[in-house]
Amino acid sequence: MKTIFENNSGADGICLSGDNGCVLTDSIPNDFIRKDKIGLPQLSELEVMRHYKELSDRNFCIEKGFYPLGSCTMKYNPKVNELLSSLEGFINLHPMQDDSDSQGALELMYKLQEALKTLTGMDAVTLQPAAGAHGELTGMMIVKKYFETIGETNRKKVIVPDSAHGTNPASAKMCGFDIVEVKSDERGQVDIETLKSLLDSDVAAIMMTNPNTLGIFEENVLEISEIMHKNGSLLYYDGANFNAIMGWTNPKLMGFDIVHINLHKTFSTPHGGGGPGAGPVCVVDKLKEFLPSPVIKYENNKYFRDYNIKNSIGKVRGFYGNFGILVRAYAYIVMMGSDLKLASADAVLNANYIKEKLKDAYDIPYKQSCMHEFVISGEKQHHQGVSTLGIAKRLMDSNIHPPTIYFPLIVHEALMIEPTESESKHVLDNFIDIMLKIADEIKENPEEVLKSPQTAPVKKVDETLAARQPDLVFKEVKQEPVLCSV
Numbered sequence: 001m002k003t004i005f006e007n008n009s010g011a012d013g014i015c016l017s018g019d020n021g022c023v024l025t026d027s028i029p030n031d032f033i034r035k036d037k038i039g040l041p042q043l044s045e046l047e048v049m050r051h052y053k054e055l056s057d058r059n060f061c062i063e064k065g066f067y068p069l070g071s072c073t074m075k076y077n078p079k080v081n082e083l084l085s086s087l088e089g090f091i092n093l094h095p096m097q098d099d100s101d102s103q104g105a106l107e108l109m110y111k112l113q114e115a116l117k118t119l120t121g122m123d124a125v126t127l128q129p130a131a132g133a134h135g136e137l138t139g140m141m142i143v144k145k146y147f148e149t150i151g152e153t154n155r156k157k158v159i160v161p162d163s164a165h166g167t168n169p170a171s172a173k174m175c176g177f178d179i180v181e182v183k184s185d186e187r188g189q190v191d192i193e194t195l196k197s198l199l200d201s202d203v204a205a206i207m208m209t210n211p212n213t214l215g216i217f218e219e220n221v222l223e224i225s226e227i228m229h230k231n232g233s234l235l236y237y238d239g240a241n242f243n244a245i246m247g248w249t250n251p252k253l254m255g256f257d258i259v260h261i262n263l264h265k266t267f268s269t270p271h272g273g274g275g276p277g278a279g280p281v282c283v284v285d286k287l288k289e290f291l292p293s294p295v296i297k298y299e300n301n302k303y304f305r306d307y308n309i310k311n312s313i314g315k316v317r318g319f320y321g322n323f324g325i326l327v328r329a330y331a332y333i334v335m336m337g338s339d340l341k342l343a344s345a346d347a348v349l350n351a352n353y354i355k356e357k358l359k360d361a362y363d364i365p366y367k368q369s370c371m372h373e374f375v376i377s378g379e380k381q382h383h384q385g386v387s388t389l390g391i392a393k394r395l396m397d398s399n400i401h402p403p404t405i406y407f408p409l410i411v412h413e414a415l416m417i418e419p420t421e422s423e424s425k426h427v428l429d430n431f432i433d434i435m436l437k438i439a440d441e442i443k444e445n446p447e448e449v450l451k452s453p454q455t456a457p458v459k460k461v462d463e464t465l466a467a468r469q470p471d472l473v474f475k476e477v478k479q480e481p482v483l484c485s486v
């Protein structure tokens, strides 16, 4: 596909000067008027539309095909969310408008906070963080400030399991903590004895994901929270996998103190391709004085922004977070109601169904039943001549987005599959058939599989050449851009 610079036709698009253009130049002081060419391509409106339509057609999305990207919860984003978030009253509201002008928006944020409190079991919420990783950073800043406030600044260590998402150690490190890794046992869970051996009075917190990134529920989580709290440490819950447990249990019952929720995963807001996202952080009572300000409150029949948070870590995001995303998530929660519980049940059922059907053809390192996702190992196939990367590329030829690959790091040749509750049995069966067919193909004719992807816009690339002679800069502009001169 050509770039828009190569597609430069010279056609009249819009011109901000000239006889029939606008009179902008009249109102701009001469000193500020550009003297040289700006270097933009010139195309007609229709040509621009075609260019961007072609780009968007190349994009893969959940509306285009099955998207079992493990750990990412690529569920369907109901279109009613879009409708509601584009209501005039929401999109024309200025963030600095007075509380009395914005009661509806504040009510929505307040009720979303309340819903997240109910779902997580926590006592207070900030809606500000713009992503899961940003929620982790916010959470770790709260951990740091908490220990400063109680005078335990020696607590410099954060424990992170070896199955954790890379953002966990990165966020803790950014707050100045030292990362201590705890190993998983042969059942894919935090090894309690190892954990105990790592504890001392310098440990600030443990960051855990439950179910963890292997799709396994940490059975010892209550014992872990007891051990950590006895040690004076806090427990951070990475809620990226919250889609597995909604309404069945919650992080508070498991003993956690701080939780982030990825609205763009669990609560069906747009995801991938640039966001924006939202990663609200929920905390237990003793940590609420550290939340970023403002928090949305309700008193005397009025919703308001409370900036008076005693030991607030400050602001972590402009204004109140990605408001349009909060509207979408709230719409989804209200629409689903108690069916959220059913969504989790279906997500778990779908994952177990696929896992059972694939277990003879692929190695599944952790045998117990899984939660909303599971990890298989392409080790057997690797020995037969096709790595996990090859399997992923072969799936693209069947209009399926590849699962997450080579993560978690503790599984060789990992493929992490998360179907979500959005998919019908028909779609799951089709995916299973294709995975089984690929396993057969690899046994019989691995060379053929290695030719994939064959149907994608970019076919199989020469990886050796790409590594040896990386061509990273676009050089070729065949035509001098036709310019709108001032």
Ligand SMILES: *Cc1c(COP(=O)(O)O)cnc(C)c1O
Pocket: 071, 072, 131, 132, 133, 134, 165, 167, 168, 209, 213, 238, 240, 241, 262, 277, 279
């Ligand atoms: C997605 C994910 C994150 C990071 O969330 P973002 O919203 O992408 O920043 C953290 N941990 C786990 C387990 C995840 O799956």
